[in-house]
Amino acid sequence: MVVTSPVIVWFRQDFRRADNAALTAAVETGAPVLCVYILDEAAEQDAVRWWLGRALELFDADLRQTGGxxxxxxxxxxxxxxxxVAATGAxxxxxxxxxxxxxxETDTRLKALLKAGGTSVRSFPxxxxxxPWTIRTRTGQPYHVFGAYWRAACQAGHERPPLPAPERIAFATPARSGLPPVMEAGTVGREMRATGWTDGLEEAWRPDEASARERLAQFLxxxxxxxxxxxxxxxxxxxxxxSPFLRWGHVTPAQVRQAAVARPASGGLAKFMAELGWREFAWSVxxxxxxxxxxxxxxxxxxxPWRNDPDAVRAWQRGRTGYPLVDAGMRQLWRTGWMHNRVRMVAASFLVKHLLVDWREGERWFARTLVDYDPAxxxxxxxxxxxTGVEAAPFFRMMNPLIQSRKFDPSGVYIRDWVPELAGLSDTEIHTPWLAGGVDGYPAPIVVxxxxxxxxxxxxxxxxxxxEEGGYNDAG
Incomplete structure (x- = not known):
């Protein structure tokens, strides 16, 4: 009996079968394919750990439907x-x-180590x-302005078509003896559900490839x-x-782009593609x-001179600032692991400008609570x-949460969804409940x-x- 050595596909943030270049290339070798994920306990926590746990469960279930x-x-x-590699002879x-x-850093070190030991390593975009290193200025420098970056990216073209899912995968089944510590795919998900904190995330999301395709189709x-x-x-x-499906690789930008550009050209399409471009720009930065x-x-x-104010930061984190739009966004984040983009900007501006708290405090909180968190x-x-960054809004441009609230949630529908104690106020009063005499259980503004x-x-x-004269903008 001839035993064929397997090849390993190491999944990380790419829980999909379609448009997965590493999986396709492994299948094309004709060798048995061993699909693995390595859980580094220090790698993920909180909301992203919940998403990861559910993604592992659901991707494992998907592979099991095809025999793997x-x-x-x-x-x-x-x-x-x-x-x-040593235990399986991959x-x-x-x-x-x-x-x-x-x-x-990890991948570079591992690639060198494995190659030195005689194991082939192949990586793919x-x-x-x-x-991130491909779109550069004429002098080879990274772009610092998004508009210039995106024009150059569009001129470079997006010619790589998405790959179909492999029609058939010959899965490898490793012997248990001699393997590194192994765990069931559902372990992380069960651990996170046991905390009770993730109920809202469970209601809001199903982290798998099928859900990503469905959500894309509904949007288009x-x-x-x-x-x-x-x-x-x-x-x-x-x-x-x-955004979380892109972050975890349940769908790729190439798949999104191909499906989107098949639609008739419109202002909506151009703006949506530019938002994909902003994500690309962030990774290049x-x-x-x-x-x-x-x-x-x-x-x-x-x-x-940033302020150290733990009580104010805590109020912001829990949606208790007294500013309804800010609080609605922060409560949506805590409940679902996601916040509407406009409200993210308002809530972030409030922390940095109104509370004068170092932006890194906010960055860390979002890293803990966003299911779509990525470091870029x-x-x-x-x-x-x-x-403080590239193409940044000037510091003196403060988003006035009252103006933003009246402009983008004029009837208070969003606020009522997430701050139900204000539901009885009129469409006018809901933006400034303290002017209506206040509401029991809802705080007064923590800062004027x-x-x-x-x-x-x-x-x-x-x-x-x-x-500068005329430079201050309080409209947001």
Whole structure:
């Protein structure tokens, strides 16, 4: 009896069969395919850990329908993967590339280690339309302005068509003896459900490839045409809701783009594609600046007199600031692991400008609570709000939460959904409940807008000098 050595596909943030270059290449070798995931206990926590746990369960169930399984191992990948290769006699390892600093470092080290031991290693793109180092200026430098970046990216083209799912996979079944520590695919999901904190996440999301395809189709058939007009209104079902599915690789940008551009050209289509481009831009920035989530890209902000106010930060985290739109967004985040994009900007601006709290506090909280958290978009967007990053909004541009509330949730529909104690107020009163005499159980504003504005501007003036004439914008 001839025993054929398997090949390993190491899944990371690519829980899909379609448009999975690593899986397709492994199948094409003709060898038995061993599908693995390595759980590094230090890698994920909170909302992303919940998503990961459910994704492991559902992807394992999907593979089992075709005769396979997802084999989950526990421990540092730098130790587990070489041990797994040795135990199974795998002749090759395949993976799709990741671009975060820790992932790149681990993959580079593992590739060198495995190749030195005689094991073939092949890696592939797939998480982005353009890999982070490919779109550069004429002098070979990374772009610092999104518009220029996206024009260059569009001119470069998006020619790689998505791959179909392999029609048939010959799965390998490893013997249990000699393997690194193994666990059931459902273990993480059960651990997270036992906390009781994830009930809202369970109601809001099903983290699998089929759900990603369904959500994409619903968006393209419904909200896409009016996306440019409606996307800023949180009470309208106008956004795609694809961000966590893209972050975890249940769907790829190439799949999204192919399906979207097949529709008639419209302002909605152009704006939606630009939002995909903003995600790409964030990854190119992170590739050039691995410290994106921890250091001001504009070093002049290193001397900013941020305030240490744990009580105010806690009120912001729990949706108890007294500003209804901010609180609605923060409660939506806590309940579902997601927040509407317009409200994300308002809530982030409130923390940084109204409370004068270091943007890194907010970045860390979103990293804990967002199911679509990734280090590129999260870090770049927080620096954009704070005025410390590339193409950032000036620090003196403060989003007035009252103006934003009246403009983008004029009837208070979104606020009523997430701050039910205000449901009895009129459409006018709901934006400023303290002017209506207050509501039992709902706090008064933790800071007065005008005073917070002046405090922020004073801090800015101390750092940079007087604000330019006409430069202050309180409309958001």
């Amino acid at each position: 399984a997802l084999h989950v191992f526990r421990g540092p990948a730098s130790q587990v993967l070489p041990a797994l 002749r090759a390892v395949f993976w799709n590339r990741r671009y975060d600093p820790d992932g790149r 797939g998480a982005l339309l353009h890999e 058939d419904g909200a896409l045409d009016e996306y440019a007009r409606d996307r800023d209104f949180p009470a309208r079902p106008a956004t795609s809701g694809l 992170l590739f050039a600046r691995p410290d994106l989530a921890s250091r001001n890209l504009r070093p002049e902000f290193d001397g900013m 978009s999260n870090g770049m967007n927080w620096q954009w709000v704070a005025g 807008h005008e005073a917070a504005r002046e405090r922020a501007l004073s801090a800015w003036r101390a750092l940079r000098g007087p604000v």
